[in-house]
């Protein structure tokens with residue numbers, strides 16, 4: 001997709017430092033981190049989100065990228081959370097599939113904010 005920011009980052013049109021790259025995905029730091037460690041795992045092919053029907057090899061690469069990013073940032077030892085926001089109710093703002101890898105702080109046991 002020509003006007004998609006994550007397509008441009010993933011295909012190198014916008015230069016970025018990748019923590020991980022393979023034939024299917026890249027991983028890079030979030031522009032507005034919401035935790036001490038906040039990495040985004042982004043497929044090279046455009047899918048709006050998980051509802052699109054994502055190939056199994058891409059999903060496997062996303063898991064490998066999350067593991068690699070966690071190891072590089074040290075949160076493989078302390079724990080981290082992986083989140084894929086899908087659609088309006090989840091607050092998805094960038095319509096290109098991505099997984100957040102969040103850690104470096106106690107995230108607690110609840111999945112939702114208290115007011116949700």
Ligand code: AMP
Nearest residue numbers: 005029030031032085091092093094095
């Ligand atoms: P979501 O709300 O799940 O769609 O998350 C989108 C994420 O992309 C947010 O955490 C943004 O901070 C992040 N983001 C948006 N543009 C960029 C960018 N150019 N580089 C890195 N992260 C970005």
Ligand code: ZN
Nearest residue numbers: 004007046096
């Ligand atoms: Zn895209």
